[in-house]
Amino acid sequence: MxxxxxxxxxxxxxxxxxxxxxxxxxxxxxxxxxxxxxxxxxxxxxxxxxxxxxxxxxxxxxxxxxxxxxxxxxxxxxxxxxxxIGFIFQQFGLVGRITALENVLSGALGSLTGPRFGVASYPLKFRKQALEHLDRVGMADYAFQRADTLSGGQMQRVAIARSLMQQPSVxxxxxxxxxxxxxxxxxxxxxxxxxxxxxxxxxxxxxxxxxxxxxxxxxxxxxxxxxxxxxxxxxxxxxxxxxxxxxxxxxxxxxxxxxxxxxxxxxxxxxxxx
Ligand SMILES: Nc1ncnc2c1ncn2[C@@H]1O[C@H](COP(=O)(O)OP(=O)(O)OP(=O)(O)O)[C@@H](O)[C@H]1O
Ligand SMILES: [Mg+2]
The missing domain is CATH 3.40.50.300 (P-loop containing nucleotide triphosphate hydrolases)
Known part of the structure; x- marks a missing residue:
């Protein structure tokens, strides 16, 4: 049902x-x-x-x-x-000076304690997940590119991958x-x-x-x-x-x-x- x-x-x-x-x-x-x-x-x-x-x-x-x-x-x-609930807006809301991957990882912050700086500071399990989500939105090749150098469509796809890290229902x-x-x-x-x-x-x-x-x-x-x-x-x-x-x-x-x-x-x- x-x-x-x-x-x-x-x-x-x-x-x-x-x-x-x-x-x-x-x-x-x-x-x-x-x-x-x-x-x-x-x-x-x-x-x-x-x-x-x-x-x-x-x-x-x-x-x-x-x-x-x-x-x-x-x-x-x-x-x-x-x-x-995952939120996606017209303005992508990515952090420009960090990579696409780190932006996606930041979507998991709600389930982690303490601040994180850099991709390496996230547990391996999360890094794998983040790469998988980037792959699902066709952005795996851009994982290590700074977010502010991506095109609008690419930024929005990264934003979707980021919201997937939350494992949202909505x-x-x-x-x-x-x-x-x-x-x-x-x-x-x-x-x-x-x-x-x-x-x-x-x-x-x-x-x-x-x-x-x-x-x-x-x-x-x-x-x-x-x-x-x-x-x-x-x-x-x-x-x-x-x-x-x-x-x-x-x-x-x-x-x-x-x-x-x-x-x-x-x-x-x-x-x-x-
Ligand atoms: N905080 C607010 N205070 C007063 N009026 C508001 C407020 N927020 C929205 N409105 C008014 O409510 C109406 C609906 O606005 P809303 O932003 O929901 O429209 P929308 O369908 O999202 O439009 P758009 O396609 O331009 O985004 C508008 O007349 C707007 O001016
Ligand atoms: Mg509106």
Whole structure:
């Protein structure tokens, strides 16, 4: 039986400024699913993500992650649940002047005591693991390269490898491909889907590119003005539903259907090539 890993029930958030960022959002995500969260800028995607790790507290409703009730969790409980959550952001957050390998190793710091300086200061078991994770994201050859000399796509792959050191159950990725070119973006999506499958990892990823969501996610949730307006498998999503999410730009005479079909074909070809 698959269990629900992320459970958001009737979540609403109004900030002190009066902005209502989330309106009665209910979402259940089962173990191992890769879900894309899409929506216009300001639609509430990041706010929803921040509720999942307890960085923002709800005005109304409930949030459970891995059976922890985030709203009422103590600091200790939050720390504990966050150990099982990997975070990936648009800005990769690597330490530039150390190697890719050492950055990956730093992902294990939560399970080690005391500070570490240099690759050699980590137990051998961790070094092996870190190299394995770098290999999984196609970055083994760059293990000893300084992080600040890597390309954006390579940095993001290292960031994913680093989060895998935590052996997370959940991965939250807020616009992980926003600053990447299309090919690197597809690569990062492919890696996330692969680890999600291999590790039964639950992934929630926010995206601006509808094509990537359609091409790689198992499920797409669309937010508009803080409300869930779409929640379906990509296969069932057509022009009309995508337009609903992006209603405010529906006046553009862009043929979304054509664009998405084209992207799907391109992505399928790319996936086949892997
Ligand atoms: N701390 C805050 N205080 C006040 N308003 C906020 C705060 N954080 C977010 N908001 C508002 O909540 C709304 C949703 O913001 P959010 O960052 O969740 O959008 P988003 O979908 O992630 O957008 P983007 O695609 O640009 O990242 C916006 O109107 C934003 O201005
Ligand atoms: Mg955001």
């Amino acid at each position: 698959t269990s629900t890993v992320i459970n958001v029930a009737n979540l609403s958030k109004t900030f002190d400024t009066g902005t209502q960022a989330l309106r009665n959002v209910s979402i259940q995500i089962p173990e191992g699913q890769m879900v894309a969260l899409i929506g216009l800028s300001g639609s509430g995607k990041s706010t929803l993500m921040r509720h999942l790790n307890g960085l923002t507290s709800p005005t109304a409703g409930d949030v459970w992650v891995l059976d922890t009730h985030i709203n009422t969790a103590s600091k200790k409980q939050l720390r504990e649940v966050r150990r099982h 991965m939250l990725a807020d616009e992980p491909v926003a600053s990447l070119d299309p090919e690197s973006s597809a690569q990062v999506m492919e890696i996330m889907l692969r680890v999600a499958t291999e590790e039964n990892l639950t992934v929630l990823v926010t995206l601006h590119q509808v094509e990537l969501a359609l091409g790689w996610a198992e499920r797409i949730i669309g937010l508009r003005d803080g409300e869930v307006v779409l929640d379906d498998a990509p296969k069932k999503i057509g022009k009309k539903k995508v337009m609903e999410v992006y209603q405010r730009v529906a006046t553009d005479d862009v043929d979304v259907e054509e664009i998405t079909q084209e992207s799907i074909r391109a992505l399928e070809a790319m996936k086949d090539a892997h």
